[in-house]
Amino acid sequence: MPAEKNYRRIDSSQVEDNSKTESKTESKSKESSIEFYPEEPRYSFNDLILPENVKDQILDVADYAENSKIVFETWNLQSVFKQSKRVGINLYGAPGTGKTMAAHAIAKHLGRKILAVNYADIESKYVGETPKNIRKAFEAAKSTNSILFFDEADAILSKRVTNMTSATDVSVNQTRSVMLMVMNDYQDFVIFATNFIENFDPAFMRRISSHIEFPLPDLKCRRQLWEHYIPKEMPNDIDAVELATKYEGISGSDISNAILMAAFKAARRRESIVRKELVFESIEAALASKRANENVEVETRPVSKEYVEEQVAKGNGVVLKK
Numbered sequence: 001m002p003a004e005k006n007y008r009r010i011d012s013s014q015v016e017d018n019s020k021t022e023s024k025t026e027s028k029s030k031e032s033s034i035e036f037y038p039e040e041p042r043y044s045f046n047d048l049i050l051p052e053n054v055k056d057q058i059l060d061v062a063d064y065a066e067n068s069k070i071v072f073e074t075w076n077l078q079s080v081f082k083q084s085k086r087v088g089i090n091l092y093g094a095p096g097t098g099k100t101m102a103a104h105a106i107a108k109h110l111g112r113k114i115l116a117v118n119y120a121d122i123e124s125k126y127v128g129e130t131p132k133n134i135r136k137a138f139e140a141a142k143s144t145n146s147i148l149f150f151d152e153a154d155a156i157l158s159k160r161v162t163n164m165t166s167a168t169d170v171s172v173n174q175t176r177s178v179m180l181m182v183m184n185d186y187q188d189f190v191i192f193a194t195n196f197i198e199n200f201d202p203a204f205m206r207r208i209s210s211h212i213e214f215p216l217p218d219l220k221c222r223r224q225l226w227e228h229y230i231p232k233e234m235p236n237d238i239d240a241v242e243l244a245t246k247y248e249g250i251s252g253s254d255i256s257n258a259i260l261m262a263a264f265k266a267a268r269r270r271e272s273i274v275r276k277e278l279v280f281e282s283i284e285a286a287l288a289s290k291r292a293n294e295n296v297e298v299e300t301r302p303v304s305k306e307y308v309e310e311q312v313a314k315g316n317g318v319v320l321k322k
Contacts (some may be wrong), residue, residue, distance in 0.1 A: 008168045034121070036137050038113035038146035048098055048105055049217070049224045049252065057212045062106045065314075066191040082147040088183070088190045088207060092197040092216030096253025099193040100151060102214070104189060107147040115146040119155035130171070131178035138182050153192035157204040176201065184206050216251055217244070219244055225252050229259040235273040242276070247283055258282040 048055065063223035065087050072078040087175040090105075091099040107114035115137070134156075141148035150156065160176045180203055183190070192208065194200070205211070217225060222244035230238055262278035 015145050029090040034133055036115055036117065036140035038115040041108035041114050043101045043104040044108045045105045048101060049228060050098060051215065051218065051221060051222055054212060056215065058106065061087065061210045062109050062124055066110055088192065088209050090192040090194065090197070090208045090211045091209060091214055092194050094216055095195050095252060096251030097214040097216060098252055099214050103149045103193060104192045110147065112253055113144065113146040114149050115141045115144065115151045116151060118151050130175045134175070135182060138186055141216065142188065147189055147191060149191045151193050154194040154196040156203060157287065158199045159201045180207070211287070216249055225255045229256045237273060237290065238276045238279055243279065250283065250287065254283065254286050256285055
């Protein structure tokens, strides 16, 4: 007589639940295994086109960080200035004004790598994981002697919730509290960048030693930006002074995108030069989308040849040759 076989009936819902549990465990493992790696800075101060007063402010803070070892350790001012080794700089202003480039330039100036962190990199759907990721970012910067850079920092430095009504509110406040504690203990240079400084919690504002505004480029900077993004090898009839004068309220990013799109449009049409009309089309399209998205008013003004020549005579720009 054959041996009796034992069978175990497994309910399909149990299999599904086990599968979900394993999936969650695997996902959580992946969430917990987040790593941060520094990179070589991509820009230097030579790449920045900013008003001189803004550059001076950045250099002041960068030199503070560079000289802190001598001042605090060699000269032992750390014995009486307990918290002054902590240097935080917040770069704020409209999108596309050069904040990220400046962060890289500061790191390069200090001869260090940069560890860039976006809130999307550290945010987790699991309770308690986001604060752990914040700590891990600071630890990675310290262990690699890198400059820690939080881009779009308002996402993590925003105001704490006063009337908590959900677990999400509690989690947000927990994350903010951990960030405050880690910043208090961290004795190195940290860079923040934001388009929305008005969203910062006052507690973070006090703990960041310097706040530097990045304005939209003025006439001089716009002219320099237009010239910078037009290589001499590119055949064109573009007048940098005309563009700088005609379009106000635009960023360096707007300018670089307009030149790039105009160049591609000219190449697609098999044209021999990049005509200024193509640049006009590109910048107008970019500004129209910006106005629609942000409800920002951008002022343009008609420019005559005589006006351009007058600006050149005053030293406000150089007309590019065809």
